[in-house]
Amino acid sequence: MESFYADPCFAIALASIIAIFGWRFISTRALCGSKENRIAKAFPPGPWAWPIIGNMHLLGNLPHKVFRDLSLRYGPVVGLRLGQKPAIAVCSSTLAREVLRTYDKVFANRPDFKLYDELFYPEDSGIVMTTQSSEWRTHRKICTSLFTSKRLQEMEHSRLQEVSNLLCDIVKESAQGEKQISIRSYVSRMSARLFMRLLQSESSFHAGGEDLPDLITQVEHQASWPLIGDLIPVLSWLDFWNLKRVRAVHNRVDTVLSAIIDQRLRETAKSSIVYDDLLQSLLSRLVDPNRTPENSEVDEALTIREVKGIILDVLAGGIHTTALTIEWGVAELLKHPSCLRRLRQEMDELLGDKKARLIVEDDLQKLTYLQCVIKEISRLHPVLPMLVPRMSSEECELGGYKIPAGTLTFVNAWAIGRDDNVWEKALEFRPERFEYKNIEIKGQCYELLPFGSGRRMCAGLPVAISMVGLTLANLVHCFNIELPDGQSPETVNTEEKNGISANKAVPTVILPKPRFPMDFYRSPPAAAA
Numbered sequence: 001m002e003s004f005y006a007d008p009c010f011a012i013a014l015a016s017i018i019a020i021f022g023w024r025f026i027s028t029r030a031l032c033g034s035k036e037n038r039i040a041k042a043f044p045p046g047p048w049a050w051p052i053i054g055n056m057h058l059l060g061n062l063p064h065k066v067f068r069d070l071s072l073r074y075g076p077v078v079g080l081r082l083g084q085k086p087a088i089a090v091c092s093s094t095l096a097r098e099v100l101r102t103y104d105k106v107f108a109n110r111p112d113f114k115l116y117d118e119l120f121y122p123e124d125s126g127i128v129m130t131t132q133s134s135e136w137r138t139h140r141k142i143c144t145s146l147f148t149s150k151r152l153q154e155m156e157h158s159r160l161q162e163v164s165n166l167l168c169d170i171v172k173e174s175a176q177g178e179k180q181i182s183i184r185s186y187v188s189r190m191s192a193r194l195f196m197r198l199l200q201s202e203s204s205f206h207a208g209g210e211d212l213p214d215l216i217t218q219v220e221h222q223a224s225w226p227l228i229g230d231l232i233p234v235l236s237w238l239d240f241w242n243l244k245r246v247r248a249v250h251n252r253v254d255t256v257l258s259a260i261i262d263q264r265l266r267e268t269a270k271s272s273i274v275y276d277d278l279l280q281s282l283l284s285r286l287v288d289p290n291r292t293p294e295n296s297e298v299d300e301a302l303t304i305r306e307v308k309g310i311i312l313d314v315l316a317g318g319i320h321t322t323a324l325t326i327e328w329g330v331a332e333l334l335k336h337p338s339c340l341r342r343l344r345q346e347m348d349e350l351l352g353d354k355k356a357r358l359i360v361e362d363d364l365q366k367l368t369y370l371q372c373v374i375k376e377i378s379r380l381h382p383v384l385p386m387l388v389p390r391m392s393s394e395e396c397e398l399g400g401y402k403i404p405a406g407t408l409t410f411v412n413a414w415a416i417g418r419d420d421n422v423w424e425k426a427l428e429f430r431p432e433r434f435e436y437k438n439i440e441i442k443g444q445c446y447e448l449l450p451f452g453s454g455r456r457m458c459a460g461l462p463v464a465i466s467m468v469g470l471t472l473a474n475l476v477h478c479f480n481i482e483l484p485d486g487q488s489p490e491t492v493n494t495e496e497k498n499g500i501s502a503n504k505a506v507p508t509v510i511l512p513k514p515r516f517p518m519d520f521y522r523s524p525p526a527a528a529a
């Protein structure tokens with residue numbers, strides 16, 4: 001989330017708060033002091049909360065860092081008040097396990113914010129921000145069925161093709177390693193192309209006159225800004241301009257998705273082409289407009305709004321997260337040349353004298369050091385540092401404290417990944433720490449939670465892991481990745497920028513020197529493999 005202070009609405013809100021509600025705060029405290037004290041004992045301790053805004057100001061700058069610092073003072077679960085909402089930040093693996101396993105069902109709701117209804121599709125239409133409901137279960141099932149091992153195998157060619165396109169683009173646009181490039185724009189483009197292909201069998205970005213992945217970035221940007229009214233309902237009138245912006249982005253996304261769907265319906269009506277993609281899988285469940293999903297004869301029937309909601313969530317959930325993980329990976333490898341060398345050596349040994357081919361899916365499991373590198377990147381740079389916020393549906397006890405129903409819950413995966421009590425030399429990038437250890441990133445180990453855990457854990461995990469592995473491996477295999485003149489490993493910047501995801505503050509710039517003759521980069525992946 002970018003700074004609240006930059007938002008003019010926030011300044012107006014603050015002034016209004018002091019003028020309108022100051023008296024109310026004083027009188028409320030005078031009347032209810034003893035009751036509040038009793039509640040304060042049960043609720044986890046945390047910093048002093050301002051009248052009305054509570055601790056909202058703490059969301060301003062890298063909140064996962066702020067909450068980790070607070071946990072060093074107040075303990076593994078920090079009690080907060082964001083506007084009128086109680087909130088907790090969970091900063092230890094033991095308590096993360098309680099939230100994501102013991103009380104998985106209690107904490108499986110998402111915040112009931114107007115922001116999400118306006119920006120995404122309302123009334124349980126999607127997955128990520130949809131509350132726990134039978135609709136959410138169906139949507140999630142449809143999404144995960146796209147990523148079974150069998151489906152992944154069938155789609156391997158698409159992934160390799162996009163990796164191959166990435167390598168070609170890099171060779172071309174870096175003038176064969178003579179010109180420096182920012183790896184961010186290349187991996188973002190690759191990820192966007194892959195997800196568009198997953199959606200509609202072709203990797204074209206442009207639909208309905210817009211660049212859809214670019215629009216998705218705008219959706220993410222808007223999702224970073226909580227509406228004031230979601231936290232302080234009585235000030236919701238201040239959201240007028242924000243809501244206008246949010247609705248404008250939503251309407252643009254809706255126009256593009258409508259165009260994509262209409263085009264597919266037209267195509268399938270007039271030809272016998274059988275598509276095998278997300279769009280087709282969703283449209284095959286579309287209910288007749290005259291029926292409702294309940295009285296439809298189609299299994300797992302969906303309304304048009306649900307079809308759009310699921311598409312938006314898959315694109316918003318997948319494109320940026322995957323690209324960002326790869327970018328962090330390249331940055332950490334540049335900063336740690338010995339890890340880069342060891343990774344290269346591992347691949348060279350695996351390929352033996354058949355080096356002029358791409359690394360393929362079958363190779364990934366044999367590359368054990370690569371797996372360690374991916375875990376280490378995910379430990380230090382979980383791209384959603386506090387997962388996706390949860391909201392408790394009933395009262396429960398956590399770490400000896402009482403957590404009321406309706407508490408916003410942040411599981412601080414970033415803080416847990418850097419916890420000295422769990423990790424030796426926690427701030428150092430040392431992939432070796434995972435060697436011969438049974439620590440996975442698939443949600444069973446609560447000290448490493450880049451994809452979350454439990455019933456709300458990432459629905460795209462298999463494809464994400466595959467893409468991160470294939471891309472990193474092939475970048476290292478196909479290029480001698482060097483730093484531009486004047487830079488050294490020590491100067492590679494690994495600071496974060498504020499945002500809903502752990503964005504890199506400074507783009508990672510490289511000189512990619514091709515390791516193979518030019519023909520290699522032009523060969524289609526099937527031939528290369």
Ligand code: HEM
Pocket residue numbers: 127128129140143313314315317318319321322325382383384387388389449450451452453455456457458459460461463464465468
């Ligand atoms: C490296 C890449 C990725 C990372 C690090 C990541 C991480 C996450 C995290 C932390 C969550 C929230 C989990 C929780 O609340 O416990 C999440 C949810 C989700 N992710 Fe991912 N994700 C990635 C890629 C993807 C991809 C490729 C897709 C889709 C194809 C995807 C689809 C989703 C969906 C639909 C949800 C919502 C699940 C629900 O609420 O039931 N993600 N992801």
